[in-house]
Amino acid sequence: MDLRYSAEEEELRRSLRAWLAGVLRGLPQKPRPDDWDARRRYDMGWQRLLYEAGYGGVDWPKDAGGRGSSPVEQLVFLEELQRARAPGVGVGFVGLLHAGPTIIAEGSAAQRARYLQPILAGEEVWCQGFSEPDAGSDLAALKTRAVRDGDDYVVSGQKIWTSHAQVADLCELLVRTGTEGSRHRGITWLVMPMDAPGVEVRPLRTIAGSSEFSELFLDEVRIPVANRVGAENDGWRVAMVTFAFERGTAFVAELLESMELMRLLAASAKESGIWDDPCLRQRLGSLAAELDALWALTRRNVSEASRSGVPGIGGSVFKLAFSELRQSMADLWMDIEGRSALVWGEPADMWVNSLSRTIAAGTSQVQRNILAERVLGLPKEPSTRTLEG
């Protein structure tokens, strides 16, 4: 075991630091959270800067236009971005972390040529049309129907929890092409242009008052068959290929930000005098110890991915632990602020949003099933086995 970075890794760190120090000074003002057009411009502008400096797709393979860095180098990259308070991936999330890697893994040469470069260059925004009102944790129950008509699929149905739909150009869409009960075996992965006739976006308001999620209503949307990634009815596997990657390093920035938050809370508690409360110190210490452990776990995951090329089990362990930790951190911050926390801002925003952690991207209950079944090898629950036939 070795936690020291190699000379090449440190060199990457140095050059990144130098570049960040220069480029961050020229960034425009951060947009308001509900001004989606401005957010798109800001996030895509940042991605463009990364792209022009050769950091557009650090973890993407070279032949896909990326930098081809090792997972450890990617970790250095994420660490330095966070340390410099650089913008996050923002509305580029689905394209860079999910749709792009899926097309790299499963797309045709023509699809790779069409879709990858605009993601890296910050020209096209992607959203995800997977969940449906009746297909959440049980994603394989999705019903949005695609019927072949000549060179097109005609798609009708409803999607939900689609992030950034109001500013997206393209949607990675899972549709039912098999029979009604075909579940995993009857799903197809399509690229849907968001400006196609029949696509209607209705933003949802979250309990935090924000509007990053939308519902998509699809009414006989014509999608060319050429937009299909992978074979018909093989979309489940296509989608799952990259789910594991999504859980690999997706939370690094937030983890480092959380560790920074613990330092800030300690500093402000010392200033205000509440540091004298041993209960508060112990809660902070406990959370910080767990964050340190998750940082160690992250480095273990990344090391495993560097060796084997595939992220290991650590991603699911991390997701489960970190979601609950974020909630405990937000609780602590709220307690520290007392009645001041009733005024909307931080920590109220973090606190309310932390409730989504144990629901989004696989509820904590589903995560526990995944760990128990795929890592520990425990048998599936009988009722789901019956359902999956």
Add this chain to the structure above:
Amino acid sequence: MDFELSEDEGALARALRSICANRFPLESLRSRELQPDTVDRESWRELAEAGVFSLRTSEDGGGLGLGAAAVSVVFEELGRALVPGPLVASELAASIIGMTGGTEGNAGSPLPAGGPLPAGGPLPAGGLLAGQVRAGVALVGQIHLGDSWERAGGSFPGSGRGRDGILVEHLASLDALVVVSERCLQVVDPRVVDAEPVDRSLDPLTPLWRVARLPEGEEVGGPEHSRRWRSEEVLLGAALCVGVAAATLDMAVAYAMQRRQFGRPVGSFQAVKHICADMLVRVEESRCALHAAALAIDQPGVGDPVRSVAGAALLATRAALACSKACIQVHGGMGFTWEIPAHLYLARSRVLASAMPGAGELEEVVASRL
């Protein structure tokens, strides 16, 4: 950066696991339950041959010259196999005596250093390394590990007691008793210690003696050695805890697969599998924290050793206590029987936790280093 076990570390772990399986199978451990001497000298010597007591001693001093990472890997295996005996104290006695500043782990360590101790004193290094001498420990009073720990309002306490009325483990098996206090390390001849065996110890494999009064012994180290002892003791204790937690996870999963109710394995029910998933999270988190803490000692600059040792100890202790209880829950009524060994892990987790600073103190240490 490569935080996976190296080939050597993996080989070390496999070697220890196989020695433990051969030399300390549960059946033979269980034949010594509630006896005054729970580990025989031959098995102890075999552990010594495998390097358990010479890992951190420099090569010049007759040891293997390895770092804290190697020790944490080895001690996780010892914890997993429930190996009884004064493991931590014997390893520390050997490494602190054998410490001649030659190893990577000891030389540049940011933990309290402590210089070489006189060879040929009351603790014969050679005998410790060879497993002929078994050293136990009695912790007296408070050990402060650093300024910031004191500033945090807490210290890393030992038993929090004076020299009277303390409990010593494995006294009848000891050749030397190291008395660790804030001021110094002393070695006491266990045969002259005025002690009463405890009628029944919580852990059937960890016999206890109530020591009325510890005699003054021969001083073999100063305050720096005491601090070093205490910090490494906490790290090794954490490694044993991770092993106990990992063993109970394996046991619980195996039982959940095999035990059938309502016509199916109980492990197919989410109510049961979620217990196991939570155990897995505790094991993985605490093992990563342990290894990061060990590397913070071995590789200056990669982390704050005090904060990471305290954090690892906190998580590992919690993992051992919580997983050993969860293991009994997964076993249902059978878990409550003497026959099923789940209770041995439960008891051991308490023995290990009792040798650690309290959770509150560990949390204070982490908070003070933010």
